[in-house]
Amino acid sequence: MIPPWLIHLRIRRSGRRRIGLWVPVFLFWPLIWLLALVAMALALVVGIIVAPWGWARPVICLVPWLMRMLSASKGLRLQVAGDDSEFCLRVF
């Protein structure tokens, strides 16, 4: 489960300057992994607490699932463009 390397965001609105942003996600990988580890530890505790109500599995599996979604988003592209405006999000 490797998170995305880069995210490119481009926004153009009529009469305004175009915004193009490259986010080097790979620089934040250590932070992402650290947060995921902390969240997983917390989820484990919360999962044990809510186990009697049948919510243990969803709570414990939530963080790995989110990490999986994040890593699976590589290759995603959303582009909506009009005559004078555009929104583009690309995940690498």
Add this chain to the structure above:
Amino acid sequence: MSDERHRILTMLEEGKLTVREADRLLRALGETGGTDDGAPRGPGKFLRVVVREANQEGGGDKVDIRVPFDLLRAGMKLESLIPDKVKGQVNAQLSEKGIDLDLSKIKGDKVEEFIAALRDLTVDIEGKNGEKVRVFCE
């Protein structure tokens, strides 16, 4: 050898097809699905949705979405995180809205089957005013 290829060659052997017809069918099969060795083509990695609205100046709005199949796969596995009690409630709500979908039936192998079926999906719609909608796999 794929089933389709085998069927065409059997029909040729039985004399139901001429050599020319069999050749044409085999070529068509090669273009749409099979590879040279008859094996099925590997699954695409992305689902593309392209919507173009052409205006009189040739421009127009455009929507271009490319979703990795891995993301679809991971998203559909959200079902396994939903507790059984909640699944029942969700199913009831979906049913009220006229959507006949049972979340408990979305299992891992069904997800794979669904994604494999998407490989062959091609939707090509063209409107009266030149607007186009395409859904395909790449």
